Amino acid sequence: MSDAIRQYHIYSSRKKHFLHRTPEHCEKDMARRMPTISCPEHPDAPLVEDYHAGDMICPECGRVVGDRVVDVGTEWRTFSNEKSDKDPSRVGASENPLLDGGDLSTMIASGPGSESVTDEFGRPMYRNRRTLNSSDRALINAFREISQMADRLNLPKVIADRANNLFKQVHEGKTLKGRSNDAIASACMYIACRQEGVPRTFKEICAVSKISKKEIGRVFKLILKNLELNVELITTGDFMSRFCSHLNLPLTVQKAATQIAKRAVEMDLVPGRSPISIAAAAVYMASQASADKKSQKDIGDVAGVAEVTIRQSYKLMYPKAHLLFPEDFKFATPIEQLPAQ
Template sequence: MAAPGDNPFLPPAANGPTANGEEDKPWQENLNQILTCPDCNEFPPNLVEEFSSGDMVCASCGLVLGARIIDTRSEWRTFANDDQNNDDPSRVGDGPNTLLNGDQLETTIAFGEGSRSRELHRAQNRSTQDKATKALLNAYRDIGNLCDAINIPKATQDSAKHMYKMTDDAKILKGKSTEAIIAGCIFIACRQSKIGRTFREIHALTKVSKKEIGRTFKVLEKFLQEHRDKNTAGSFMQPLDPVQNTNSTNAAELCARYCSQLRFNNPHLIEKLSVELCDKCSSLPMLAGRSPLSIAASCIYMISHLMGDPRSYKAIARVAGVSDGTIKTAYRFIWTEREKVTDKAWLDKGGRLDLLPPN
C-alpha cells in the first residue's frame, strides 16, 4: 500500500530513500495526461489503436475512447513488383528517368472547377504529353524491340538510348529518318560494348540500307568524339559519361555467335581455339585488309576439321553471311601457313593436321 504523500504513478524508488539509504530525487507531480477506460479503470490502460477505422478502442471491454486518430507510422508503400507480391517497401516512387525530358512528377492533377486547378492540369499535360516526349518514348520502344530480337543485353540497349537522346538534343541529324538514327545508335553501342554486330546484320534488323547506316555512323562517331573531347578538355579525370571510343569489330568477337549456331559437339572448345587462331592470323600479311567475317568463318572451318567435327563451306557461309568462295580464299592463305599458326596444345587435345582438307 502506498504511503501518504506518495505519487502512485511514479515508481517507489522515486518517492523515498533507496535500498542503500541514499535520498533519490525529490517528489514532483506527474503532469502526464493518461487516457484510461472509464468502465474498466485499468492502469496501465489496455488500449488498441485501430488505424483502419481511425478509432481508439479499449481491448478489455471494446469501448471506443477516441475517433479520427492520426496514424503516426511511416507511410510505407509499394511501387515496384506489385504483381509479384514482393515485399519492397518504399516511401517514394521511382527515380526520374534521365532519358526523358522534364521533372517527370508522378502526381496526377485533376481537372477541377477553379482556375488554378485548370492551369495546373494544362501545365502537367504539356510536360507529360508533349510531342517531344512521345517521340522519345516511341524511339526507345523501337530500340528495345530491335535489340531484343538479336539478343543484345540491356546495358547496350541503354547505351543506344542515351546516344539517341544526345543526338535528339543536339539536332545533328535533323532531316534523317528515325530508323536510320536508331540503326546507327545500335551499331555504335554494340561496337562500344564489344558485341560483334556487322552492317549486314543491322541492315537485316532495321531494313535500313548499309549505305545509309554508314553515313549515319560517320556523323554519330564524329559527334561523339567532339562530345568526348569537350568533356575531357582541361581535366585529368575520366568523364562520368558512357560514351567510349568506337572500335571496329574484329574476327575473334564473331566466333562465339557463329560457333553457337553451328551446333558443334563441343562448341566451347571450338570457340576457344577459333578465337586463338583469329589472334594468330591477325599477323599474317596475306589476310591484311580482309573482312572480319571471312577471317572468322575460315578460322572456324579450319578448327572444325582439325578437331574432327567438320562443317562445310556452305553451312558456315550461311551462318556468317558471306559466300563460300570468300571463305575458301581466306582458308587457302591460312592453310599455307598451317604449321606456323597451329599450336602444339591443340594437337594434344585431339587435333590432327592430316584432317585438314587441302587448299
C-alpha cells in the same frame, strides 16, 4: 567523491554488465520491455489481424483488442473511372533523366461529366498528352526502339542506356536533319555495342531494325564525325566466342580458331578481309580438324557471312595451315586431309 566520478563509475558498471549479456538475455529483456497485446479473456489465443478495418481480433470471442493497424501490403485498388482498366497502379512511369522534366507527368483519366474529352469513337483522351512536345515524343519513340533492339539481341541494359545517351546527343545537336530516327537509333546501338566491348555486325543490327545495312553504315560515319567519337577497331577475337557458342563447339575448338585467326592476321595472309570473314574461316578450319565438323553454310548462317566469302578467306589461309594451329591441338583429321576449299 564528486558527481562526475560517481557518474563514471555507474556508466562503467553498466557497460560491463551489458558486455557480458548473451543474445538470449537481450531478447528476453526486449520482450519484457515491449508491450504485448492479448485478449483479456483468452491471453494464449493468437490474434487475427484485419487489415481492411485496421483491427486485431480475438478468434475465440471476437473481441477487438487493438485498432489502427497499419497495412504495409501492396495497394490493389484501382482509382480509374474506366471499369475495363485492369491496372490498379496509381503511379506514373519511372523517371527518365534524358527527357525534359524527367518524364514525371501525371496521366489523369477523364471524368463522366461534360468536360471529359473523347475522340470520334467515344474513347476517352488524356488532355496532358497534348502538352507533350515533339522533341520528347521523338525521344520516347527512339528509346522504345532501342529497348526493343536490345531485347532482340539479348543485350544488357547498360548498352541500351549508352545508346540512349548517344541518341540524345545527336538529337540535341540537330546535325543529322533529314535522317530518320530509326536509322539514328540503329547506328547508336551499333556504336554502343562497340564501345562496351561486345560488338555486333551491321547485319545483326539490320536484322532487328527496319533500316538497311547501307543506311546504318552511313549514319554511323556521320555520328562519329559530328560527335567526334572514337571506337576501337573490331578484331576476330570479339566474335569468336559468340560464333563458337552458337555452333555448340567445344572450348578446344574455340581456342584453336582464335589462335588461327590471330596468326593469320599477324602473318598478313588475309589482307583486306574483314575480321568477321576471317573469324568465320578460322572456325571452319578448326572445326574441320576436330571431331565436331561444321559446314560453311552452318558457319555462314551464324556469322552472317556468305559461303563464298568464307571459302575465299579459307583458301588464303590453307597453304599455311601447319603454322596456324596451336602446338597442343589434338587433330581428329590431319592437316593434309583438310579440304582445300
